[in-house]
Ligand SMILES: Nc1ncnc2c1ncn2[C@@H]1O[C@H](COP(=O)(O)OP(=O)(O)O)[C@@H](O)[C@H]1O
């Protein structure tokens with residue numbers, strides 16, 4: 001089952017290989033296998049408690065798989081420290097915004113955009129010009145130019161969401177995991193967010209978790225349906241919409 | 256054309272400059288008794304400054320700073336005791352306890368050079384090791400505070416129990432010469448006072464530099480969101496290790512200077528209660544402000560000197576009361592009454608800026 005791939009084949013960017021996450025007997029993720037390709041757009045939907053956030057957690061190292069493997073460019077990462085996984089080029093936005101409240105908006109972005117994150121580099125300004133330039137670009141993208149010098153802790157909820165998305169983007173990671181980026185946003189803001197996310201595809205592979213079907217439709221990505229920790233269906237949004245079983249357990253309920 | 260930069264000194268800086276000038280000429284205007292007190296309290300303020308870095312900016316509360324204070328103080332005191340001895344002689348308390356040979360970890364500090372290095376290295380090396388073990392295992396918050404408190408208790412207990420090697424409960428006292436200078440001469444006292452003042456000023460500028468550097472930003476980031484920066488690819492541990500160790504080094508120097516001014520170091524100065532007092536100086540002065548920590552240390556210790564000579568029973572209650580007041584009503588301490596640093600803007604400014612941003616979006 002876990003036979004190594006022939007060396008002539010380039011491995012996919014990310015592979016979740018039969019991953020199970022067991023919380024004291026409760027399998028939040030149950031034998032889940034999934035492949036993500038570079039530059040792709042994937043949307044994960046599923047009812048509350050389906051295990052969507054836990055899936056992201058198991059990729060980024062916040063929870064550790066009880067069994068199974070996570071491979072990034074063919075290398076196992078499921079036992080590495082979080083910051084090492086991130087350094088490989090995976091970054092995640094959490095469901096509840098976790099901005100650095102005591103720092104300004106722009107400083108949040110500069111920290112995210114700094115490429116060399118080894119601690120002793122913090123005594124120098126090496127690479128800071130590039131990081132600042134990238135932060136300036138991202139702050140335009142997320143529309144927080146006017147709030148650059150404001151304390152992140154004083155931003156409104158929606159602004160924090162955008163800052164958090166901005167931080168993930170600023171890292172320039174190859175794979176971006178966005179967990180409910182529109183939580184707490186209105187329709188207009190959601191549409192803006194969808195527009196922002198679509199500009200990321202290609203340069204980054206993006207995996208978005210969301211509840212809002214309108215938002216998912218705007219993203220126009222490959223859709224994965226999770227249910228009780230298992231992959232129920234994959235396909236285009238049309239395929240999923242026309243699937244009776246899914247309509248019964250998820251979309252039907254959402255109506 | 257832009258307006259020429261203003262030449263007028265801002266009033267806060269003027270006040271501090273005046274205070275510094277007064278401090279420099281203090282030996283000629285205050286009594287020897289008061290000069291000794293100021294010297295002691297300035298020495299203590301190095302401990303307070305360390306806590307600004309560690310607790311204020313790093314968010315790590317240590318209730319065991321007395322350990323590092325004691326390590327610096329005891330290293331110097333051991334040197335001072337040996338400086339008064341002839342060849343082959345032992346400190347009096349060792350002889351009384353039946354110790355016949357000077358232990359190696361005493362003998363190393365006989366030379367002034369190793370003693371000075373020891374004051375810097377012993378507390379710092381211990382701090383690096385201890386904090387690395389703690390932060391690597393992600394121990395923080397209340398657990399960390401409790402562990403450091405236990406460390407302080409263990410240190411004081413160990414000192415007391417090893418009567419023949421440490422001077423026990425009485426500690427180490429009664430020294431007369433430093434680098435061949437007579438410690439009782441007024442000229443020596445004055446020189447030591449100025450040395451202390453110089454070190455306080457150097458530490459002040461050093462800390463300001465460190466806090467303004469990118470390291471300072473990362474330390475605040477690690478304080479506000481250890482997990483957040485971990486998931487941005489940073490390891491938060493080393494920033495806290497550095498903060499803890501720099502604080503420990505300052506505290507060690509603080510202990511050594513205090514030992515010189517006070518003429519004694521003993522377990523009663525390094526255990527649990529003194530360690531908590533150190534935190535209180537900074538809570539009252541302002542834990543986000545280096546100057547606030549210096550002011551807090553001086554004010555609380557002068558108050559202690561006055562109150563505890565007049566009404567000894569009252570002091571602990573007064574201290575407790577001040578602490579509760581500082582924590583509940585003045586989270587930024589006395590420094591909160593002055594100025595606003597970049598990361599602590601006045602609320603009004605913020606509200607206005609947010610309102611403007613809203614208007615711009617809609
Ligand atoms: N640390 C944890 N310990 C125990 N149970 C957890 C933990 N994290 C999540 N769960 C459970 O796992 C299930 C999946 O959670 P989650 O991944 O957050 O779902 P989703 O993001 O799809 O709403 C939920 O039932 C949740 O209660």
Ligand SMILES: [Mg+2]
Nearest residue numbers: 052053054095
């Ligand atoms: Mg979730």
